[in-house]
Amino acid sequence: MRVSGTNSICAVILYALTLGYQAHAIELDINNEQSIKDAAATATYGMMVWYHGNETGQIPGAFPSKWWEGSALFYALLNYWHFTGDSTYNDELSVGLQWQSGTNGDYLPSNYSHFLGNDDQMFWGLAAMTAAELKFPDVSNGFSWLSLAQGVFNSQKGRWDTTMCGGGLTWQMFQYQGSGYTLKNAISNGGFFQLAARLARYTEDNEYATWANKVWDWSVNSPLVNNKTWLVQDSTEGTNGCKDGANIPWTYNYGTYLMGAAYMYNYTGDQQWLDATNGLLNMTLQTFFRKESGFVMEDVTCEPREICNNNEVLFKGLLSTWLSYIALVVPTTYDLIMPKLQTSAVAAAKSCTGNNNNTCGVQWYKSQWDGWTGMEEQISVSQVFSANLLPFVQSKAVAPVTSSTGGNSTSNPSAGLDNNKTDSTPTLITTGDKAGAGILTLIFVGGWIAFGAFALMGSGV
Ligand SMILES: *[C@@H]1O[C@H](CO)[C@@H](O)[C@H](O)[C@H]1NC(C)=O
């Protein structure tokens, strides 16, 4: 078809108008509660289009190729419901978070357990812990949320490894998983520390506080956490006596130790924990909210070079959520934390212009869509939006509860103890299993230089 001059000008104008419309970011007025709720609803809807666990023939909560990510999605849904009051997704949340708990109630379901790392299991435990702390109703015919967190704790406690470096959890659970079996990493240990600290505060059972102290003491005596500089390193090699650390900064490694310290301060009131909270918070803000990025949250190890993998895209969402809880349990941190969360959410909203459907990107600091599309992007943005409702709901008793401040999830201190080692240690791992284990795709060749290269791709999960 031949297009006349006039027509083509019209077409150009129309096209420009359409483009303008297409490039519409998520509207976000950071000082307006309803605006933040609407933004959170949009990002969370964009997250849930990736979730099929409630459809016929699908398995609730199952993400076969990236099992741990289900816990991140449910974690985001818990915060979304808690801070916005929108219960649209609560049924899927309840069913999925329960379904994946496994017959033993410790988040080692036999479909996946033979290729899981301690960190994978831990993240589901933290999601269940959050459900208990937010008074998300227990199900009537299953494990209570608190008991699931206790089951994960008991299971991990049984794997505390004193054969190398005097303690610590290894990244992987089984020898056949390769070198990850001798690597002691920050997220596994910091995650166990956080879980123990939150259980201590919720139940006031001192066994959990004892373990939180034990994991902390081991961590600060290892290269993982430096209690003078507050550097948190990614991992340290057990076969090398944990002499050196891989100094590769990730938001979630700092965030998980920070959460544990904040909860321990809230529980004990001890100055030691306030110092740790302030020190770790200072380093976290300094490292991941850089001036050159407009103080917008950024996983500095992967974002500038655009090499973030799916695991890593989720880390900022976790840090966003954790910072909002830290501001609640250690109120003196609120004024430091809130402006950083606000700046990050404003930038994140501007990244949600993708695909003509409000797809959000990875590099929030660019304040425009960077071309990335995925469930992980949506999860992190949902979390940073929910976290920004804090100023509006602060007066409404939103702080995580304990068993003495209204929490009534049923306790079972010996949850998960029937099966410390997990049931399935298959003699043969099928190709299907390997494909299922994102974490197993890392092949360790030993040596720090080689390790560093792999760790850059994220030792996470
Ligand atoms: C947005 O578009 C992308 C790319 O087509 C798609 O994968 C995603 O599911 C869409 N999201 C929504 C909320 O429609």
Ligand SMILES: *[C@@H]1O[C@H](CO)[C@@H](O)[C@H](O)[C@H]1NC(C)=O
């Ligand atoms: C699954 O949940 C979504 C969102 O809540 C809902 O729109 C959809 O109808 C549900 N599907 C089924 C099969 O229940």
Ligand SMILES: *[C@@H]1O[C@H](CO)[C@@H](O)[C@H](O)[C@H]1NC(C)=O
């Ligand atoms: C494990 O796999 C079976 C068979 O596909 C399925 O029925 C079951 O729901 C799965 N369990 C979990 C926890 O994913």
Ligand SMILES: *[C@@H]1O[C@H](CO)[C@@H](O)[C@H](O)[C@H]1NC(C)=O
């Ligand atoms: C599991 O480990 C705990 C200690 O961590 C121990 O008391 C218990 O007996 C173990 N259970 C089994 C079945 O091995």
Ligand SMILES: *[C@@H]1O[C@H](CO)[C@@H](O)[C@H](O)[C@H]1NC(C)=O
């Ligand atoms: C740092 O940790 C070491 C080892 O546990 C401990 O001896 C020291 O007292 C700690 N320092 C501070 C300031 O807490």
Ligand SMILES: *[C@@H]1O[C@H](CO)[C@@H](O)[C@H](O)[C@H]1NC(C)=O
């Ligand atoms: C961290 O602490 C140092 C020393 O007290 C201070 O100069 C710096 O501004 C702090 N950084 C942040 C981000 O709060």
Ligand SMILES: *[C@@H]1O[C@H](CO)[C@@H](O)[C@H](O)[C@H]1NC(C)=O
């Ligand atoms: C512990 O957290 C609660 C709930 O946010 C808060 O009211 C209380 O002041 C905190 N306690 C301490 C010692 O910070």
Ligand SMILES: *[C@@H]1O[C@H](CO)[C@@H](O)[C@H](O)[C@H]1NC(C)=O
């Ligand atoms: C916990 O309290 C809620 C009301 O806040 C109630 O509906 C629920 O049955 C209670 N759960 C238990 C296990 O007592």
